[in-house]
Amino acid sequence: MKKESKVFRINARGLYYKELNEKVHQAVNSGTEELVLDNVNGQRYIGDGLAGDVKITINGVPGNDLAVFMDGPTIVVNSNAQDGIGNTMNAGKIVVHGDVGDIAGHSMRGGKIYIRGSAGYRTGIHMKSYKDLYPVIIIGGTVRDFLGEYMAGGLIVVLGLNRERSQRSTVHSPQKKIKGYGLPTMDYRLVGNYCGTGMHGGTMYIRGDIEDYQLGKEVKKFRLNDEDDKMLGKYLKEYCACFSLDFKEVMDTDFVKLIPHTHRPYGRLYAY
Amino acid sequence: MDRFHEKDISGCGIIGIMEQSGKRFSGRDIITSIASMRERANGLGGGFAAYGIYPEFKRDWCFHMMFENKSAMVQTEEYIRDNYKIVKDEIIPTKEDKSIKYRPLLWRYFLQPKEEKKKLHYDITEEDFVAKTVIEINTRISGAFVASSGKNMGVFKGVGYPEDIGRFYRLEEYEAYIWTAHGRFPTNTVGWWGGAHPFGLLDWSVIHNGEISSYGINKRFLLNYGYVCAFFTDTEVITYLFDLLVRKHKLSFEVAADILTAPFWDDIERQSEEKREISQALRIIYGSALVNGPFSVIVANTNTMVGLNDRIKLRPLVAATSGNKLYIASEESAIREVCPTPDEVWMPKAGEPVIGRLKGKNG
Numbered sequence: 001m002k003k004e005s006k007v008f009r010i011n012a013r014g015l016y017y018k019e020l021n022e023k024v025h026q027a028v029n030s031g032t033e034e035l036v037l038d039n040v041n042g043q044r045y046i047g048d049g050l051a052g053d054v055k056i057t058i059n060g061v062p063g064n065d066l067a068v069f070m071d072g073p074t075i076v077v078n079s080n081a082q083d084g085i086g087n088t089m090n091a092g093k094i095v096v097h098g099d100v101g102d103i104a105g106h107s108m109r110g111g112k113i114y115i116r117g118s119a120g121y122r123t124g125i126h127m128k129s130y131k132d133l134y135p136v137i138i139i140g141g142t143v144r145d146f147l148g149e150y151m152a153g154g155l156i157v158v159l160g161l162n163r164e165r166s167q168r169s170t171v172h173s174p175q176k177k178i179k180g181y182g183l184p185t186m187d188y189r190l191v192g193n194y195c196g197t198g199m200h201g202g203t204m205y206i207r208g209d210i211e212d213y214q215l216g217k218e219v220k221k222f223r224l225n226d227e228d229d230k231m232l233g234k235y236l237k238e239y240c241a242c243f244s245l246d247f248k249e250v251m252d253t254d255f256v257k258l259i260p261h262t263h264r265p266y267g268r269l270y271a272y
Numbered sequence: 273m274d275r276f277h278e279k280d281i282s283g284c285g286i287i288g289i290m291e292q293s294g295k296r297f298s299g300r301d302i303i304t305s306i307a308s309m310r311e312r313a314n315g316l317g318g319g320f321a322a323y324g325i326y327p328e329f330k331r332d333w334c335f336h337m338m339f340e341n342k343s344a345m346v347q348t349e350e351y352i353r354d355n356y357k358i359v360k361d362e363i364i365p366t367k368e369d370k371s372i373k374y375r376p377l378l379w380r381y382f383l384q385p386k387e388e389k390k391k392l393h394y395d396i397t398e399e400d401f402v403a404k405t406v407i408e409i410n411t412r413i414s415g416a417f418v419a420s421s422g423k424n425m426g427v428f429k430g431v432g433y434p435e436d437i438g439r440f441y442r443l444e445e446y447e448a449y450i451w452t453a454h455g456r457f458p459t460n461t462v463g464w465w466g467g468a469h470p471f472g473l474l475d476w477s478v479i480h481n482g483e484i485s486s487y488g489i490n491k492r493f494l495l496n497y498g499y500v501c502a503f504f505t506d507t508e509v510i511t512y513l514f515d516l517l518v519r520k521h522k523l524s525f526e527v528a529a530d531i532l533t534a535p536f537w538d539d540i541e542r543q544s545e546e547k548r549e550i551s552q553a554l555r556i557i558y559g560s561a562l563v564n565g566p567f568s569v570i571v572a573n574t575n576t577m578v579g580l581n582d583r584i585k586l587r588p589l590v591a592a593t594s595g596n597k598l599y600i601a602s603e604e605s606a607i608r609e610v611c612p613t614p615d616e617v618w619m620p621k622a623g624e625p626v627i628g629r630l631k632g633k634n635g
Contacts, residue, residue: 017311042308042605061605080617082603083588101588101604101619120619121585145584145622193539213538 008032013039017063021045028054028073042082047075050092064101067094070111083120086113091133095242099141108135108154112235115139116243121192122146127202129153138239145192148258149216152201157232157239159207159250160190195219196258200265204258205232207250215258218265222257283587284469284481285312285434287601288452288570289610290577290628295596296324299443301610302451307435308609309455309602312481315371316463317456318437319429321470321477321572322448326424332359332382333402336419336426336472338465339377344415351413355405356383364428369440372432376417376465380426399474399519406473411502417466422475425574429454429468437468449630450572454479461504471507474519475573478511481602482567482587493560506567513561514571525578525627531558533583533623570600577628585622592617598628 008027012020020043027035033054037046040060047056047067054073058066061079068087080098088107099117107126110133118141125146127135135154140161148156190208197216205228210221224232232255233247240247287305291297302320326334335352339345352358364378390401406418420427425448428441434455438444454469460483461467470477484490484506491501491509497520499512510532517528531554535543540551555562566586571578579600581589592599592607592614599607604617620626 041608042603044311061608063603063605080604082605099619101590102585121622144619213542 006032007034007036009036009038011039012037012041012043012060015043017043017045021048024056025050028052047073067092070094080117086111086137089113089135097243102144105135105137108137109133110135112238113137114239114242115141117141119143122149124151124154124156125149127151127154127156129202136235138235140239140243140245142190143192145194146197147191147195148199148202148204149194149196150198150200151196151204151260152199154202155231155235156202156204157207157235158191158204161245161250196260198265199258199260200262201260203228203231205255206258207253207255209254209256210258218260218262219258220261222259224255224257228255228257283312283602284457284479285309285455285602285606286453286479286481286568286570287599287606288450288479288572288577288579288628290450290572290598291596292598292628293596293631294324294449296447296449297451299438299446299448299451302453303435303438303443305601305606305610306438306453306455307433309606310433310435312457312602313433313455314457315433316431316458317429317454317468318432318434319427319454319456319468319470319479320434320438320441320443321420321425321427321450321452321472321479322443322446323425323450323475323572323574324448325426325446326382329359329382330424332384333421333423334426335381335383335406335421336364336428337379337381338417338419339379340415342377344413345377345379347413348409348416351409352381352383352405355389355401356381356385358382359384365442366440367442369432369436371436372430372440375430375440403474403515407500407502411500418472419466420470420472420477422472422477422574425475425477427470427472427477429470430465431463431468450577450628452477452479452570452572452577459483460506467503467505469507471503471505471511473511473515476511476515476519477572478507478514478569480507480510480567480569482506482569482582483565484509484563484567485565486563489560490563506565510563510569510571513563514573517558517561518573525576525625527554529578529580529623529625530554531561532563533580534558534562535623536583568602575630579620579626581620581622581624583623589620589626590617591620591626596631598626600626600628 035056038059042063044063046062047070049069050073051071056075058077064083065087066085070092071090072092074093077096081096081100083101084103086105086108089111091110093112096115100119102120103122105124109128109130119139121144138157140159193214196219359382361381406421430437469479494512517523567582568587568589588602590604593616594611594614601607
């Protein structure tokens with residue numbers, strides 16, 4: 001019999017990352033199912049290796065490698081996040097209401113990363129699926145170069161919402177009252193260059209078009225088939241619910257599908 | 273090479289804050305900000321550059337000196353006295369900090385070059401005269417190091433965590449309109465007082481996270497223009513490149529960035545005809561000034577602060593503004609530590625400079 005779980009709050013102001021993460025682990029180990037971390041700023045590795053059905057809400061900007069090795073919990077970030085979120089994550093969900101830095105989902109092999117804003121360079125680098133694990137990254141805004149570099153499995157979706165916002169946007173919606181939760185340079189381009197370089201597994205759906213020169217040598221562009229639509233719809237519905245977006249509106253634009261045309265791009269590199 | 277430590281997972285941390293109106297503020301914020309990125313350093317180097325700190329001596333060249341021993345100081349002073357009028361000299365005030373165990377003798381000089389000495393060098397500018405002095409001292413006088421040599425600015429650095437170095441130099445007592453700070457995690461050269469960042473020459477200061485794999489090419493290129501890279505550090509190379517391109521060749525920072533982090537040939541092909549011609553010319557003329565390898569740098573001089581990333585974004589860099597203040601840092605949290613609600617926060621594009629300019633000046 002489960003007891004009704006209480007929300008456990010931690011004031012992270014001035015806490016060294018080790019201290020904060022110990023407190024989080026202690027709380028989870030003693031049965032807390034919902035945590036709120038206030039005044040977080042730059043503490044690394046929050047949610048590291050954490051397992052179980054736990055929800056952690058982060059107010060403030062968490063430090064690098066958020067949810068590294070995480071195995072189950074849900075983390076909601078009400079602002080921007082830094083580099084390396086979901087690094088080698090196994091299961092669970094990260095919801096970011098702002099933007100994220102570089103290498104989001106680095107080597108991730110399961111779970112979901114839903115980003116309302118934009119993402120930096122090398123998003124989804126080395127991500128892979130494993131048995132029944134299937135990692136998914138959805139980016140609401142735009143992404144920079146090297147999206148899905150060396151990608152081996154899983155799904156990346158780029159929506160390019162709010163691109164009308166200029167290169168440098170000011171205030172991003174989810175927390176209007178809080179000044180400065182901006183999208184870092186909103187790139188007017190949906191996806192950067194070298195997209196899918198070294199990709200040999202997995203799928204990307206891009207809402208809008210992408211020029212051939214932007215693609216890595218290993219990737220080809222296709223139209224979505226019924227199965228793709230089903231797959232996209234399944235995750236996008238959940239994504240839209242996270243951010244109160246209108247699913248139909250988001251689906252209103254055509255997507256392209258990117259998949260590798262060989263699963264062994266370097267197979268012949270050293271073979272004579 | 274006696275100070276190698278076991279490898280930690282880390283990378284240098286950098287931050288720059290500029291009040292573009294020229295209004296000066298204390299060093300407290302920059303210390304707080306760099307302290308929040310302690311994980312990025314390992315205690316083997318920390319330092320700060322500050323602009324606008326000596327308004328009462330703003331016409332004099334200020335040398336921040338580090339001396340390993342008394343004889344280095346005697347030799348240096350003799351050399352300086354030969355060439356300059358010493359307007360004022362004093363010990364750089366410090367405060368004991370138990371984390372800082374060794375320290376060289378730290379002294380500052382406010383100087384005016386002697387006219388008759390300048391004349392000995394046919395048509396040399398005053399800047400070149402001073403730069404020559406700096407390179408002479410650094411390469412000829414053993415145990416003496418010029419940490420900075422600009423006007424109305426100074427570099428404060430040493431071996432330690434940056435926040436300790438900042439308190440050691442009592443930076444909260446200074447006021448500047450540009451502050452930059454660096455927490456070092458030395459990878460290719462040993463941690464020593466002179467090797468900490470920022471690197472300074474004239475009013476330039478450079479802080480840097482990463483490494484320059486084109487070091488050899490850049491160094492040979494610079495040698496043609498009289499720059500002797502004496503310290504085997506990447507920071508030194510970047511400083512001289514900016515000095516050459518911006519001060520001597522009078523190029524804008526935008527163009528300098530297009531040289532250091534030139535667009536790829538593929539991208540040049542897709543540029544407009546006009547732009548393509550410029551890009552091709554720059555790559556041909558300044559090909560050896562192209563900087564390769566993973567880096568993010570913050571460069572400052574009297575009128576400007578510039579943040580720049582390598583071309584494929586292999587090191588972190590975030591920028592923000594709040595009123596007239598421009599922030600550039602390795603991590604967004606370092607900015608929010610002192611500016612919780614900036615007007616804008618963004619990630620600069622790889623190879624595209626973020627430029628802060630003093631209002632009313634052309635940087």
